[in-house]
Amino acid sequence: MAAGCAWFLVLGSVFLCNLFKILLPTISSFLSKVLQNDAEQERDMRAEIQEMKKEHNSVSMMDEFARYARLERKINKMTDKLKTHVKSRTAQQAKMKWMVNIGFYILQ
Structure with a gap:
């Protein structure tokens, strides 16, 4: 009887x-997200980047160059910040x- 229980324990x-x-892939993805x-x-x-791009598209480059350039710099800065954030998270x-x-594998 003990041998049968041991065999069942090994199979289990x-x-x-x-x-x-x-x-394992699902578990590790879940843990990293949690x-x-x-x-x-x-x-x-x-x-925020999308909002700035909408505003950027509505500004005329010829009429309001300073505002246009400022928005473009803000968008580039925010995009770079997002890229570094995504890289670190990944x-x-x-x-x-x-x-x-x-x-x-240690448990196995």
């Missing part, structure tokens, strides 16, 4: 490990996925 643990291995709330900030930055997500994968 193998099944759970394989199930966890299949769900631990990082930067997506909301990025959404706000994108919305790097953090990659680290999180890497750590979850290493943790899984």
